[in-house]
Amino acid sequence: MNCVKTITDDLTWVGANDRRLSMFEGIYSVPYGVSYNSYLLIDEKTVLFDTVDKAVRQRFLENVAFVLGGRELDFIVVQHVEPDHAAALHELTLLYPKLKIVCSDKTLGFLEQFFDFDIRSRAHIVKENDTLNTGRHELRFIMAPMVHWPEVMVTYDSADKILFSADAFGSFGALNGAIFADEVNFEKDYMDETRRYYANIVGKYGTQVGTFLGKVAGLTVNMLCPLHGFVWRKDMGGIMSKYALWSSYEPEEHGVLIAYASVYGNTENAAEILACRLRERGLKTAMFDVSVTPASEIVSAAFRWSHIVFASTTYNAGIFVTMEALINDLAAHNIQNRTVAIIENGSWAPTSGGLIRGKLEQCKNISFVDAGLSLKSSLKASQTSEIDYLADEIAASFPATQLNAAAAAGVAAPSDAVDMTTMFKLTYGLFVLSARDGDKDNGCIINTVTQITEKPNRVSLAVNKSNFTHDMILKTGIFNVSILSESVPFGVFEQFGFKSGRDTDKFAESAYSDRAANGVRYLPEHVNGVISGKVADSYDYGTHTLFIADVTQAFILSGERSVSYQFYFDNIKPKPQPPKEKKSGYVCRICGYVYEGDVLPDDYICPLCKHGVDDFEKL
Numbered sequence: 001m002n003c004v005k006t007i008t009d010d011l012t013w014v015g016a017n018d019r020r021l022s023m024f025e026g027i028y029s030v031p032y033g034v035s036y037n038s039y040l041l042i043d044e045k046t047v048l049f050d051t052v053d054k055a056v057r058q059r060f061l062e063n064v065a066f067v068l069g070g071r072e073l074d075f076i077v078v079q080h081v082e083p084d085h086a087a088a089l090h091e092l093t094l095l096y097p098k099l100k101i102v103c104s105d106k107t108l109g110f111l112e113q114f115f116d117f118d119i120r121s122r123a124h125i126v127k128e129n130d131t132l133n134t135g136r137h138e139l140r141f142i143m144a145p146m147v148h149w150p151e152v153m154v155t156y157d158s159a160d161k162i163l164f165s166a167d168a169f170g171s172f173g174a175l176n177g178a179i180f181a182d183e184v185n186f187e188k189d190y191m192d193e194t195r196r197y198y199a200n201i202v203g204k205y206g207t208q209v210g211t212f213l214g215k216v217a218g219l220t221v222n223m224l225c226p227l228h229g230f231v232w233r234k235d236m237g238g239i240m241s242k243y244a245l246w247s248s249y250e251p252e253e254h255g256v257l258i259a260y261a262s263v264y265g266n267t268e269n270a271a272e273i274l275a276c277r278l279r280e281r282g283l284k285t286a287m288f289d290v291s292v293t294p295a296s297e298i299v300s301a302a303f304r305w306s307h308i309v310f311a312s313t314t315y316n317a318g319i320f321v322t323m324e325a326l327i328n329d330l331a332a333h334n335i336q337n338r339t340v341a342i343i344e345n346g347s348w349a350p351t352s353g354g355l356i357r358g359k360l361e362q363c364k365n366i367s368f369v370d371a372g373l374s375l376k377s378s379l380k381a382s383q384t385s386e387i388d389y390l391a392d393e394i395a396a397s398f399p400a401t402q403l404n405a406a407a408a409a410g411v412a413a414p415s416d417a418v419d420m421t422t423m424f425k426l427t428y429g430l431f432v433l434s435a436r437d438g439d440k441d442n443g444c445i446i447n448t449v450t451q452i453t454e455k456p457n458r459v460s461l462a463v464n465k466s467n468f469t470h471d472m473i474l475k476t477g478i479f480n481v482s483i484l485s486e487s488v489p490f491g492v493f494e495q496f497g498f499k500s501g502r503d504t505d506k507f508a509e510s511a512y513s514d515r516a517a518n519g520v521r522y523l524p525e526h527v528n529g530v531i532s533g534k535v536a537d538s539y540d541y542g543t544h545t546l547f548i549a550d551v552t553q554a555f556i557l558s559g560e561r562s563v564s565y566q567f568y569f570d571n572i573k574p575k576p577q578p579p580k581e582k583k584s585g586y587v588c589r590i591c592g593y594v595y596e597g598d599v600l601p602d603d604y605i606c607p608l609c610k611h612g613v614d615d616f617e618k619l
């Protein structure tokens with residue numbers, strides 16, 4: 001039984017979907033299936049645009065016969081020889097003996113390589129801008145070499161302003177009953193598959209895609225009919241601008257793709273920690289285990305994101321197998337214009353980093369973040385500063401405008417509509433909030449004290465419920481706020497911010513014993529003023545309680561400036577330390593042993609495999 005879709009009054013989709021195929025072209029997984037599109041134009045002459053893959057040709061032939069309704073098929077335009085679009089050509093010539101094959105000279109040569117029937121005598125050869133009049137329609141042929149194969153051409157119907165675009169603007173994913181992109185939530189459900197299709201199928205040929213886009217830029221296009229995926233009749237600017245972007249190899253979004261290869265989870269652990277550090281710096285991150293996620297998805301992500309971190313263990317003195325395959329794949333797809341950072345691991349000879357860099361240096365416009373991370377088996381606490389430094393360096397490689405605009409520019413999904421880093425732009429002070437419950441004194445760091453009214457003089461403060469001080473204030477209704485000044489040392493934050501009053505006595509461990517009139521302690525040093533409060537109201541906001549309090553006492557302690565949250569980050573919080581200089585040395589090509597030193601003695605013998613200096617190379 002036929003299954004066709006109407007495109008216009010005289011144009012019908014006669015293709016078919018395949019959801020049984022596991023690997024498209026034997027390489028690319030297609031978990032959502034794939035469509036093979038073919039279009040049949042019914043005019044004074046009947047014209048078919050391409051055929052389908054052999055897996056679905058039976059349905060396709062039924063579709064063609066149904067739409068023809070007993071008429072002859074006069075022409076088939078072969079825009080692309082690849083067998084997923086030309087497999088049914090021979091059957092068509094048997095079913096429709098007068099069929100003419102419209103194709104370029106190059107296409108004819110390829111067809112003769114794939115088939116053994118007489119094609120040449122049926123061929124109607126066309127060149128760039130040749131036309132074919134079919135009655136109401138005039139078809140113009142435009143060559144699009146290497147958008148995916150050398151023979152590819154597209155066809156422009158100047159009557160209805162339809163561009164039959166061959167592989168261009170196609171997508172993985174079966175059509176599921178729809179035919180037009182505007183019938184589905186394309187951005188949400190199909191954009192990833194469209195990007196994956198582009199990056200893997202034509203990603204290598206950005207220059208040629210750019211040439212093709214230039215050729216069709218002057219055409220008025222009311223509809224795009226690709227060989228895979230949906231027909232576009234609305235909002236074509238979106239998909240066209242994606243193609244313009246992808247073909248230029250410019251990143252689509254500012255953020256960090258982390259691809260890691262880990263044997264026992266230690267490289268993965270470092271990658272995870274780096275991702276956390278990058279998120280803390282307001283950067284978007286995406287992570288893939290290259291041994292698990294199909295390479296086509298990671299190649300696609302590489303076309304999307306501006307920065308890539310490769311984290312790989314060393315294996316057989318080289319790059320881990322799956323990571324090496326991925327990097328070769330990325331290079332084959334012409335990846336360029338990216339900023340790259342590298343984490344390497346190796347229990348006795350971590351050499352994967354240098355090898356990864358060597359491969360990527362062959363690609364165009366790859367800039368490397370100088371900071372790297374070299375692990376010996378696993379990340380140690382002593383390397384915390386190194387991973388912080390790496391995160392800082394990656395963040396620093398984002399121009400400030402991009403860093404700020406990152407979320408906004410790339411945000412498509414509503415869930416990303418709020419960039420939480422914007423909250424860091426608010427001006428906050430920093431305070432020690434103290435309370436007393438019986439004999440127990442306690443305090444914590446907060447940043448949310450604000451005067452809300454002058455008469456009565458009231459303040460508000462939001463306090464996280466996980467703070468013990470919160471519970472004490474909820475119970476007693478009184479507190480002090482010590483307003484920290486710019487001389488405050490980091491130790492005050494360690495004392496009151498990094499410990500819990502539930503298991504330590506924070507004031508007992510400090511030298512502070514002063515109490516305000518309410519009997520609650522305050523800090524007499526590095527503080528320019530103290531406010532005592534009595535709770536008038538409290539509101540439960542999930543993670544926090546908002547206290548509204550009457551000011552019962554307030555006094556100045558110094559003329560120092562109050563410390564701001566920004567000042568704290570810029571001047572008080574310790575900076576991550578740059579990693580130690582890497583030592584120079586030589587690596588044994590046989591076993592991977594590393595000799596550390598500038599000069600390798602002529603008579604040196606590898607202590608592991610006993611090979612001599614000829615088998616060593618400089619790191």
Ligand code: FEO
Pocket residue numbers: 080082084085148149167227228
């Ligand atoms: Fe769907 Fe290049 O073929």
